[in-house]
Amino acid sequence: MAGPVYEFGEFRLDSGQFELLRNGQSTRVERKPLELLILLASRQGQLVTRSEIAKHLWDSEVFVDTEHGINTAIRKIRKVLGDDPDEPRFVQTVTGKGYRILCAVEVSNGQIGVHDPNLLDDRVPKLQPVESRRRSKRLLSAIVFATVLVIGLICAFLYLRRPLPPPRITEYNQITHDGRPKRLIAIDDSRLYFYFSPASDNFEVSVSGGEITQMPSEVRDYNVLGISPDGTTALLQGPDMSVWSDGVLGGSLRRINGVFATYAAYSADGKYVAYVTRDGDIYRVRSDGTEPQMLVSRRTVAPSGEWSPYALAWSPDGRVLRFSELNKIWEVSSTGSNLHRLFSGLAASNAHCFGHWTPDGRFFIYLSGIQRGSAIGTFYQISALDERRGPFRQASSEPIQLTSGPIRWYGAIPSRDGTRIFAVGVTPRGELVRFDSASRQLRPFLDGISAEFLSFSPDGKSLAYVTFPEGILWKANADGSGRIQLTDLPLYPTGPRWSPDGNQILFSASPDAQSTDLLYVVSSRGGEPHRLIPEDNGKQGDGSWSPDGRRIVFHSQSNGEAALRIFDLHSHRITEVPGSIGMYSPRWSPDGRFIAALSTRFSGLPVCDLETHRWSTVLSHEGIGFPSWSRDSRYLYILYADQQPGVYRVSVKGGVPERVVDLKGFHHTGLVGLWMGLDPNDAPLLLRDVGTDDLYALTLENK
The missing domain is CATH 2.120.10.30 (TolB, C-terminal domain)
Structure with a gap:
């Protein structure tokens, strides 16, 4: 049955078909709210009183609480239209009187023009009925196939672009129970390496807890800078800031010639070492100390200001190096190009540092917090940057906070299988x-x-x-x-x-x-x-x-x-x-x-x-x-x-x-x-x- 069609905003209201569409998609609406919406649209700009509404909706019905019914219908109309009663776009309440449509409403008769085949030019040859049916069938099949294909491609595109579930922390397991201040410096498959603060000898403990032991005496005077991704080689810093490696902790030491560093880290394949010099420059060398290349020059970045990079971290594919400096995280390519700061759009008071990739490269785990003043150390929580990419998906630039509450976190390092994060948890008092x-x-x-x-x-x-x-x-x-x-x-x-x-x-x-x-x-x-x-x-x-x-x-x-x-x-x-x-x-x-x-x-x-x-x-x-x-x-x-x-x-x-x-x-x-x-x-x-x-x-x- 034909009837007026009302169009307003992104909506099309067909009174004959009794249907409301939003951007071409049918929207489910109960009968009474839809009848009321048709009434308001038909009286566009005019006040429709509550008594008129009651008579229109329930004239022949008895024992109906019309006041409650009107309020319920208006509420459902606003819900389906996405309308705010405090700042309405579509339906305005006139207190104590009634309601009116605020926006412009276009009205049409809803009929579609009919094409009369008898009006065709006589010069156009008429197809035989059988051939015409065959062609129509083939055309219909092609249209159906193309429609299904397009819908399938759209669904696939939307699926590939869908937001992926964010990571979350599901369990907290305490490894040590002595309460002494600690700093986590490195991990391998089975052990955590740390020192007690103020700085002391290096210690180790199993990833599942247990007895805390000092590291072997052969390396007790060395600082552990990092462990190779395969867990077989450690980077050590000597008393004069020289950098050494050993096959296993406590084994034979080998000096990396010409390298003196405040911080150092292995690349994911173990072939390269990135390090920070005493002057604040960042270099990359092969693990045997050959082929040095400067990646970041302090003179270029901070010729006269403070510049002390730390916490170097290679991406799993070896293409990118990230590091921290003054509670900010920087990124540079492994060839020294494209130096820039991460999270540059966040407020200056946002602090972020000490980042590490999960081994699969899906997430970058780091510490985040709000700086409360130049005199106070920031109290950190653990956050993640979603690095998951796809043919139709870009990596997100929005941080994901993983922890909250009274515990402050320091030195968060993902496990080698990416299922855990090891960190120092501090409750200051x-x-x-x-x-x-x-x-x-x-x-x-x-x-x-x-x-x-x-x-x-x-x-x-x-x-x-x-x-x-x-x-x-x-x-x-x-x-x-x-x-x-x-x-x-x-x-x-x-x-x-x-x-x-x-x-x-x-x-x-x-x-x-x-x-x-x-x-x-x-x-x-x-x-x-x-x-x-x-x-x-x-x-x-x-x-x-x-x-x-x-x-x-x-x-x-x-x-x-x-x-x-x-x-x-x-x-x-x-x-x-x-x-x-x-x-x-x-x-x-x-x-x-x-x-x-x-x-x-x-x-x-x-x-x-x-x-x-x-x-x-x-x-x-x-x-x-x-x-x-x-x-x-x-x-x-x-x-x-x-x-x-x-x-x-x-x-x-x-x-x-x-x-x-x-x-x-x-x-x-x-x-x-x-x-x-x-x-x-x-x-x-x-x-x-x-x-x-x-x-x-x-x-x-x-x-």
């Missing part, structure tokens, strides 16, 4: 402890909260601290009660210091992932932090108040080497401390006479006497940090974490340092791995590592 001089023990302080950078108010009644790893600055009473949050993300405060009047707290932070550290102040009663020196965009850190509260000393770096500078809060003048080139982490003594600092130019603890304007070195030693003044300004406390770890104090006049706390066997944690401070009675405060840090095997499912 610290326990705040204070040294008890009576028992000579470190005991939990403030119930052992996970916090660092403690700073007490001048009257000792309040304190400020930064939670770890969240990075939030809090102010509280001295017993930990009455907490007030002072900062929020993305700021990650470090080194908070109270003003002498107790009204403000000074700290360093980066406003975003790509900016350098700047000085901020915030009211101790709460409020919005603000820049201390907004006119200076150079690096600013470790601010320390003068005892009168009129000046602040800080380390700064705008052009060239760092130096100490003093900011006058009244005049806003900035002056450089004479003789402070290369110094950082300044601390103003409580009596106002001295400024202590650390130095990049020499090992030790320089102190400037502001009365004589002369510098002296009160302690000449490497590996010291976190200088803190005693209350009476007579001593400096420092943290030493090397051969004889401990908290020491040394007289401002110099002399032999005295060990206050023995830290042998103490496991540090914190934003930079360790931290030390003092309470109002000069009792050392530390952050003990109580988090977990172990090797895991993650089952990777991909279809």
Whole structure:
């Protein structure tokens, strides 16, 4: 039965055939909603009241809840049209009245023109009925065959272009259970090679867990850089950065002539080695050291900036080399052409590094995260880049995040069969402890909260601290009660210091992932932090108040080497401390006479006497940090974490340092791995590592 045909948007509504088509495809619609849609289309642009709709749809029916029926029909119409009730394209609701069609509707009578064969030119010869039927049959068969062929080709094309299921992690198996910080460096078919952090001898453990053993003594002084794809040969780095190989770990060593490297990796076929020189250049050589070829020149990429490539990874076909640099992944061909950055379209705060291909080349597994500031190490999750290609399918450029949750992942390496990912899983947490001089023990302080950078108010009644790893600055009473949050993300405060009047707290932070550290102040009663020196965009850190509260000393770096500078809060003048080139982490003594600092130019603890304007070195030693003044300004406390770890104090006049706390066997944690401070009675405060840090095997499912 013929009837009007209404066309709007991508839809064709045939009222005679009672059919709705979308882009030529029939769409299933229930009868009442379709009747209502025909009514609205026939009254295009006009308001159709709810009473008219009820009469049109249910005039002869009784005991019908028309209000509910209309609402249901409208909802189903919107669903089939893909219409948003808040921002409608097709059906507009007139509250309390009814509905109208918004868009333009074209109306036709729906009839198809009829061709009259009697109107044919008489000069056209008429076919005999039998021959005509034969030709029509052959034509119909050809049309059917062509249609089936085209549909088949379209289906095949769509099938080959279909989105493939993404990979996912289906199981987590913990391999080690000691909790000590580790760094995974290489794997083979049966073993994982790693070292405990801080750097120590190399160790190995079975991929299924069990006893941890040291690597053979013959290679104990070498760093494992990588294992050949067939698992038979290791790349080792000697103490002088020379590169060696051995047939099996613990076997005979063979030096790769002329190669000195910070990182190195075998190609998938084991014929080549790519390596990074001490200058940051990337080379490719044959595994015997012959035929060297430069792939990436530091002078070309970063002639004056920082450039330190690491984590080299060859593609399974040997055509591409990827590497990490400053939390970004780069790619270059194995001949040195087409150097470019991956994920260049992502936000600058996105970090990605330490990538490895699965052996079949289907996925590139790497670490990803969001950088929260220049002072904080990024907390990584494991992600994948889908490298699956086909005749009609391009590799995806969209990252796939495989893990989430509180565990942070490091050093993810796919297994040789591609079914697992081995990685270090870290759940960071610290326990705040204070040294008890009576028992000579470190005991939990403030119930052992996970916090660092403690700073007490001048009257000792309040304190400020930064939670770890969240990075939030809090102010509280001295017993930990009455907490007030002072900062929020993305700021990650470090080194908070109270003003002498107790009204403000000074700290360093980066406003975003790509900016350098700047000085901020915030009211101790709460409020919005603000820049201390907004006119200076150079690096600013470790601010320390003068005892009168009129000046602040800080380390700064705008052009060239760092130096100490003093900011006058009244005049806003900035002056450089004479003789402070290369110094950082300044601390103003409580009596106002001295400024202590650390130095990049020499090992030790320089102190400037502001009365004589002369510098002296009160302690000449490497590996010291976190200088803190005693209350009476007579001593400096420092943290030493090397051969004889401990908290020491040394007289401002110099002399032999005295060990206050023995830290042998103490496991540090914190934003930079360790931290030390003092309470109002000069009792050392530390952050003990109580988090977990172990090797895991993650089952990777991909279809």
